[in-house]
Each structure stands twice: as C-alpha cells, then as structure tokens.
C-alpha cells in the first residue's frame with residue numbers, strides 16, 4: 001500500500017481508503033496506488049464488493065488543479081483510466097461520499113456502480129468555473145443518472161447540490177445519517193448478495209430516451225443555462241458535451257468530451273480562471289502574519305448607519321450568521337433602513353432563494369438603537385456614515401467612548417485615509433477599513449484596509465470574518481481609493497478626452513463590453529448617478545467639461561431618465577441621445593479640437609493600459625501584496641471578465657512591452673501622468689519579466 005491509499009477488508013468487502021490531504025485531490029501520486037488497489041480488489045476472488053472512501057474532511061474534491069499545464073495532469077493512470085477501471089469491475093463498487101465531492105471526485109463516484117452519501121455531503125461538477133468541462137466522463141454519465149435537462153443545468157452552472165437533492169435527482173442511491181463507511185459496506189454487501197447484474201452508469205440509457213426522441217426540452221434547458229456565458233467558451237462546451245451524451249454512443253461521446261477538455265485546458269480562458277482559483281486563496285495569506293497570531297472572537301456586530309451601505313453591510317453579517325445591532329440618529333431613519341432590509345429579503349423569498357422561515361430567522365438577528373451605549377457589547381463596530389472625514393472622526397469618537405476593550409473599530413470608507421481616522425482615536429491598533437461594495441449584501445469583494453497601526457490579529461480577524469460571511473477578502477494598504485477605486489480612477493482619466501477627440505459614449509461602452517465587462521463606463525455612470533461624481537469633483541475643486549455640462553442640464557442618469565444616454569419610459573436600457581452627441585461636438589468646437597476617427601484599440605490603450613500602470617504603482621508602493629490580489633479585487637468588485645484573469649494576468653498576456661510602448665506614446669502625446677509608465681512596469685517589460693512571476 002501507499003501513504004495515500006490503504007485497503008482493509010470486512011466480510012468480503014474491500015474498503016479502499018484514500019488519504020491525500022487537504023481535500024483528497026486526485027493528484028498523480030495518488031492515482032498510481034489507487035489504480036493498483038482497484039486492480040487488486042478486482043483480481044481477489046475473496047472480495048465480493050468494493051467500497052471507495054476517503055479519509056479527512058471530504059471525498060475526492062476533484063482533479064489536482066495545480067497539475068494542469070504539466071505532464072502530470074494527463075500522465076497514466078489518468079482519471080478517465082481510473083473511471084473505466086472502476087466501471088469494468090464485475091463486482092459491486094460503492095462510493096462513500098462525504099464533504100464536497102466535486103469535479104473529478106464526482107466523476108470517480110459516478111464510475112462506481114452505486115453511491116452512498118453522508119447527509120451533509122455536497123456533490124457538483126464545478127469545472128466550468130475553471131474554464132473547463134468535466135473531463136472524465138462527467139458530462140456523459142451525469143445525464144444518465146439525472147436526465148439531460150438537470151445535468152446540463154448542474155454542469156453549466158457548476159453549482160453543487162446537497163445530499164437530499166442528489167438522492168432525489170438520482171445522483172446518489174442512498175443518504176445515511178452516520179458512520180458512512182459502515183453503511184457503505186452494508187450497502188455493498190447487500191448488492192453482492194443480490195448477485196447483480198451491477199450495471200455501470202455508462203450502460204444506463206433509460207433517462208436519455210425522452211431526449212433522444214425529442215431534443216427540444218434539452219435544447220431549451222441548454223439555451224437557458226448558457227445564456228449568461230458572455231464570451232466564455234466552457235459553458236457552451238459543457239452544453240455541447242451533454243448533448244453528445246444524448247445523440248452519440250457512450251464511447252463516442254466520451255471521446256468528444258476528452259477533445260473538448262484538451263482544447264479548453266490549454267486555452268487562455270481556463271489558464272485565467274485557474275489562476276483566479278489559486279489567487280483567491282493566496283489573497284487570504286497576508287505576509288507578516290504568522291501562525292502564532294490568533295484571531296479575535298467576533299460574536300456580535302454593531303453597524304452605524306442604516307442607509308444603502310449600512311443596511312447592506314448589516315445584512316451581510318446576518319447572512320453570515322452573526323447578530324447585528326444597527327444604530328441610526330433617529331427612529332425614522334431606522335424604520336427606513338429596516339423597511340429596505342425587509343424588502344430585500346422579501347425579494348429573495350419571492351425568487352425562491354430564501355424560505356420565509358429563514359427570512360424570519362434573519363430578521364430576528366437584528367436589533368436597533370439610537371443610543372451608542374447599546375453597542376458596548378459588540379466585538380466589531382463598523383460605521384457606514386457619510387463619506388466626509390469630519391463626520392467619520394466624530395462617529396469614531398462616539399464609538400470609542402462605548403466600545404469594549406478589544407473590540408474592532410472599522411470604517412467602510414471607500415476613499416478616505418484610514419490612518420487619519422485611526423490617529424484620531426486612542427486605540428489605532430483596533431482600527432481597520434472594511435470596504436464593502438454596493439450592494440454590500442451581494443457584492444463578493446471586501447477590501448480590508450490595513451492601517452499602519454492596525455494590529456496583526458485585527459487583520460487576521462477581518463480576513464477570517466470576510467470568508468465567514470462569504471466575501472472574497474483582499475488586504476490592501478492606505479492610499480486614495482486603495483486598490484480598486486484608485487485603478488478605476490486611472491481607467492476613467494482619459495475618457496472625456498476620447499469623447500472630445502472623436503469617440504462616442506456608445507463606442508467606448510461597446511469596446512468595454514466587447515472586452516468582457518458587463519457594462520461600459522458611461523452606462524455605469526448613468527446607473528450610479530452622474531451627480532455623485534459631479535458633487536465629488538466640486539468638493540475637490542475639479543471640473544469635467546462634459547460631465548459637468550450634462551449635470552447642469554439636470555441629466556443625472558437612469559434616475560432622471562436621461563444622462564449620457566436616454567432611458568425612455570422608465571426603461572433601463574441606454575439609448576444614444578443626439579442631444580449628448582451635439583453637446584460633445586459643441587464642446588469640441590469650443591476647445592478647438594478637430595474630431596477624428598478613434599479606433600477600438602486606441603480606446604483600450606487609453607483606458608485599460610493606464611489601469612495596469614496604476615496597478616504597477618500600487619505594487620511598488622506595497623498597497624497590494626501581489627499582482628494576483630489586484631486581479632481578485634477587479635474580478636470580484638468591478639466585473640473584470642473572468643476569462644481574462646484580472647488586469648495584471650491579462651497584462652502579461654497582452655504583452656508588457658507592448659503596453660509600455662503605447663503608454664510612452666500616449667504620455668508623449670498627452671503629457672498625462674496616468675500614461676507615464678511605472679518603473680516596475682518598465683523594468684518587467686525590459687527584462688522579459690511578468691506579473692505572474694512576482695511573489696508577495
């Protein structure tokens with residue numbers, strides 16, 4: 001045997017136990033001994049049945065993602081070879097499923113004759129999130145267990161299902177309350193006694209018959225499932241491969257699945273999405289916070305402000321299982337805040353994503369007050385008040401007067417200097433920024449803004465709390481706009497110049513949506529409200545030729561039916577407005593600028609390249625620990641297309657030398673600092689370096 005596979009026997013049943021911490025990934029070093037153990041069980045006449053189980057917290061959670069791109073991934077015995085070996089056994093093979101049985105793990109389990117699941121188990125095929133499709137028969141076997149419509153939805157969404165749902169759908173044959181392995185052995189013994197035949201999943205076609213007669217229902221389900229795949233190859237490949245399971249014999253469909261998998265795994269989109277998988281986990285590893293640092297206990301949270309941000313933040317904590325006290329200046333403000341919270345949960349109930357019971361439980365987790373003293377038992381107090389330093393400092397003084405020793409004092413500021421806020425208290429080591437993104441109960445990104453005095457255990461607590469409330473936390477340093485908003489500023493710096501020189505709002509927005517963003521900057525401004533930027537500029541004594549003129553016309557965006565676009569009859573669909581085109585032309589004339597044709601590539605170079613440049617500056621200043629942290633910020637907070645892996649990953653693919661050359665060109669042409677290549681970016685370009693090769 002090997003350290004990764006042990007075999008024991010119980011009454012004629014061979015129990016093959018896998019042990020490859022932390023998640024029993026199907027690594028090459030595991031596949032070899034596992035293949036041998038299955039062969040041995042097959043050839044041992046005293047073995048009447050086999051149970052395949054895993055030690056640790058989960059059954060196999062998939063192929064080893066870190067092997068992709070290396071020869072190990074496809075080295076024999078491959079996962080498909082293991083699956084066909086399992087299916088070939090003439091004796092019953094039972095998979096004992098617990099934890100998160102995902103991807104190749106579920107494919108392995110579906111290659112067993114039967115599956116017995118622990119009641120807390122989850123099963124799924126999340127390969128699509130890695131820019132892949134299940135590459136070891138998942139798209140061909142799952143439809144044989146659940147029917148093709150259910151299978152295509154599960155595979156294209158990549159969303160796992162629980163044990164009860166898996167039993168109802170036909171993925172597993174039994175769900176057990178306790179002692180999974182013993183129950184699986186009993187199940188195997190029963191099947192062995194019955195004498196079979198033990199029909200492999202690949203030979204079960206009964207659930208494909210209806211679709212073979214009429215593909216309409218399947219095609220409709222596939223169309224629905226793939227409608228949001230915008231520019232990504234994997235979702236369409238998943239649907240095609242499930243369709244092949246219907247229309248082709250098993251072996252042919254399996255071969256085509258392998259072809260599709262090989263194509264996807266070597267493509268940039270999957271490389272980008274696999275990069276993001278590990279990047280998200282790297283982001284939780286903060287340099288300088290060693291294993292000796294212990295997190296503080298957070299059992300109760302206080303939120304100051306029941307507006308859009310405060311209410312959303314409060315919901316995020318309650319959704320993560322923490323009781324929350326919301327403080328506002330008046331009962332009327334609290335009433336408004338709780339009415340919005342109630343409405344938001346009501347929408348989730350109407351959509352079926354929350355039960356009435358769960359809604360009631362969550363609503364019961366809130367308490368409300370107008371008295372700061374009621375926050376004295378909170379372990380974390382976060383303010384989400386008006387974005388004005390004097391207001392924040394005043395609120396912090398009130399918080400500090402009541403907060404218990406050791407409580408964490410957090411600000412939700414999106415731009416302001418966290419060090420200045422901390423310095424205004426007597427306990428700067430307890431102060432941290434928790435920058436949520438609106439709507440805070442939905443958006444995944446949480447920028448954890450570490451002040452120069454913030455204690456290490458406070459940072460660690462914030463990281464773990466972020467993951468507990470299902471956010472994607474990234475630790476960032478203090479500067480104007482931290483990471484995300486600072487780069488957003490760089491991306492928008494030259495937009496007006498592009499309009500004045502010849503581009504239109506709709507052309508620029510199309511370039512962004514073609515790039516993979518959900519919407520372009522002007523549609524985004526109209527959604528958020530042009531008046532916010534207008535007020536911000538005025539507070540900073542800044543002007544914007546077109547933005548100010550549009551606001552002076554009372555055009556604030558969707559909320560006024562007009563902004564950079566028209567929104568007719570309450571529609572949210574932006575329509576180009578000749579009035580805006582005329583305004584831009586007039587401003588161009590006033591400034592004596594000759595309008596010209598502007599290429600899409602020029603728009604990319606004058607918006608996305610400065611973003612990358614600002615990211616390089618952020619790395620030089622150590623505001624972000626690593627380039628992949630910047631990618632995680634932009635994917636989870638600003639809708640950067642996952643198929644491009646984030647701005648820094650994409651920059652490596654675009655070519656750093658090309659980026660620096662064009663930044664130099666636009667810097668020479670416009671004189672704008674946003675185009676002046678950061679020294680780090682220039683040195684990487686000149687030495688053939690890459691952001692990917694940089695470590696924290």
Ligand code: T1G
Pocket residue numbers: 022023025061062063064065066079100102103104105107126127130132133134135136138278281282
């Ligand atoms: N391969 C390699 N490493 C993995 C891994 C995997 N499949 N899953 C997790 N890890 C590492 C992870 O990087 C982290 O490392 C540690 O394990 C704990 O993970 C052929 C092609 C299982 C739900 O997509 O969803 O099968 O940071 O922090 O929060 O068709 O990990 O400690 O060094 O996430 O408890 C399909 C991916 C693969 C599942 C556990 N499977 N994993 O979550 O722990 S492709 C997946 C997860 C495939 C076949 C195809 C989660 C988890 P480190 P963690 P967790």
